[in-house]
């Protein structure tokens with residue numbers, strides 16, 4: 001569902017993303033793992049069509065995000081790491097606005113359903129400026145699911161969520177995947193990948209240094225002197241993984 | 245495409261539906277202020293135009309001439325403000341991330357952003373302009389046709405600069421990334437003021453007050469075909485309005501058609517340019533990140549130098565503020581505009597034909613130098629509302645660092661005061677000395693006004709810091725929103741009141757002494773007592789202007805919920 005070919009982004013002299021090739025199938029939860037500054041956000045913004053790649057292509061479904069942007073975006077839901085939401089709107093208004101962006105008619109019931117799912121119903125007529133970070137995060141997720149996307153692109157979804165929120169998101173993503181939705185998710189914590197993802201790619205300094213199933217990765221990590229070792233240390237904040 | 249403007253509609257609705265207690269008073273106050281302003285603009289235009297009409301033969305010509313000058317000025321202001329607005333609506337606004345991630349056609353983004361840019365950058369000019377245009381209609385006793393023509397002229401007259409501004413912005417951003425383009429704006433601002441300046445010089449408005457040239461005014465007017473090019477939309481607007489004012493249709497229709505066809509053409513051309521280059525520019529605008537003046541020796545040296553009069557924690561705050569100020573191009577780029585304005589202001593003084601005026605020149609000169617004192621006070625507070633008033637708000641979401649540090653809020657506030665004071669005092673000093681030299685005031689007036697202005701600057705600064713903490717806005721998308729908010733308006737009003745009071749308290753004793761001297765009159769002891777009291781009051785008011793706002797501001801910041 002998502003196919004990245006030689007995807008590259010160069011900022012001035014810095015190569016933030018270096019000739020990445022990835023292929024993510026339908027119904028997969030794909031983990032995009034890397035330490036801070038590895039190039040995750042840059043990659044994700046190129047997939048979402050917010051950033052023009054210096055080189056290479058990103059194809060979503062059968063549509064190239066640059067050349068057939070409208071069709072590609074219509075089947076994609078994007079959840080940025082630091083989302084912008086209109087402060088002076090209520091959750092309901094924000095959802096209705098999003099619905100009109102995707103040209104959805106009669107989205108009322110779906111909006112209520114999603115707000116319920118994300119535990120926002122009690123707050124739905126409050127101005128967003130009074131929301132906590134986690135609530136805003138949940139609202140953005142709800143709005144990204146409004147048009148029933150076939151592909152969900154998410155940047156660091158767990159940051160800022162409380163344990164219950166994290167649990168909720170985990171369940172929702174798994175449920176979506178079981179219905180055939182592709183989830184592409186970046187994170188800097190190994191734990192999240194282990195709990196949720198079927199496949200994973202590790203990015204460091206703009207390069208994909210390993211990819212495979214989560215089990216493969218565990219095996220690789222346990223090998224002494226593997227080139228993954230220092231990165232795993234940084235991803236886990238210690239050597240627990242290596243010891244286990 | 246208008247569904248893209250829904251967030252604005254909701255925001256307005258929410259503001260109206262969720263009025264807090266006190267909002268009504270606020271709105272009423274602003275409404276009154278607006279009305280007062282309208283009445284003022286209308287009154288002045290009415291007076292000037294009525295006066296023109298009394299000048300035999302020439303009056304109408306002068307009035308029409310003035311109309312085309314006003315239109316030229318509006319047009320240039322509109323183009324510039326559309327460029328600035330388009331940069332933020334098309335490239336810098338956070339909302340764009342949502343719009344670009346969803347399946348919206350480029351045309352829809354263009355059209356909704358066009359409307360947004362048009363409204364945001366035109367409403368001010370419209371508010372300033374309408375009372376003037378209406379005054380024209382009233383003074384010329386124009387028929388209803390004039391007002392219909394006015395409406396039909398104003399719309400394309402606003403659309404054209406919006407189209408030009410948006411196209412120029414897109415081309416600029418395509419040549420430089422948007423964050424860099426802000427620097428380009430500085431350049432544009434300078435060019436704009438140079439253009440305004442040349443315009444002013446070509447029109448030579450001071451000749452109108454020079455009695456020597458009055459006999460040759462006809463020659464002057466005919467020679468003054470000046471810079472109004474028939475290719476400028478402002479020329480078309482003038483040409484479509486003036487025949488209607490005089491009650492004959494003339495070429496009004498032709499020029500209206502010119503305006504409308506150009507406006508519509510620009511909308512279409514803009515859309516075409518947008519489809520070609522907008523997305524690429526937007527993507528690039530997110531790239532350039534390096535802060536200016538961040539990695540250079542000279543900059544470090546400068547920062548160290550500026551903060552050297554301070555010690556310890558105060559120094560840390562001043563150093564941080566200075567760095568942030570100079571790295572935020574949108575902040576200091578306004579300084580260029582300000583300098584340009586001030587130069588024009590001072591230079592026009594140099595050209596005043598004081599020695600040829602009919603009144604006794606010491607009287608006139610002192611009158612003007614008190615007016616000048618007020619003007620300098622006004623300029624300093626205008627600078628302060630831009631740079632000092634937002635000082636506390638600028639701490640923004642990182643205010644917690646200060647609050648949780650062992651620095652007391654009192655120290656923090658006085659640090660803000662001290663770091664703003666010095667640049668303002670320098671500015672005020674330079675302004676008053678140079679303008680006084682141009683005005684050739686007496687040494688007495690020079691001493692008095694320099695002392696007064698410097699003293700007032702303390703109050704103006706403290707008012708800025710204090711009221712800035714009473715009306716803080718820690719969340720904003722753009723620094724420019726802070727001084728134009730409710731608190732900023734209140735600040736300007738209080739500062740004006742303060743300056744006005746000080747000047748009146750000084751001007752009447754000075755006037756009294758001067759007239760006594762000139763006409764050889766004697767001032768009784770009671771008179772001297774009143775004069776001394778008056779000056780003493782000036783000192784008291786200045787002290788209050790420093791202490792009171794700082795105190796109130798501090799109290800407001802100490803409130804737990806702020």
Ligand SMILES: Nc1ncnc2c1ncn2[C@@H]1O[C@H](COP(=O)(O)OP(=O)(O)O)[C@@H](O)[C@H]1O
Nearest residue numbers: 011016036037038039040041042530531532533
């Ligand atoms: N807009 C930008 N301009 C210049 N450099 C950037 C920009 N965004 C990110 N970078 C740089 O690109 C690299 C990758 O950043 P990013 O994709 O945000 O990493 P991650 O999301 O994995 O933490 C970093 O070195 C970062 O400094």
Ligand SMILES: [Mg+2]
Nearest residue numbers: 040041042081
């Ligand atoms: Mg990131």
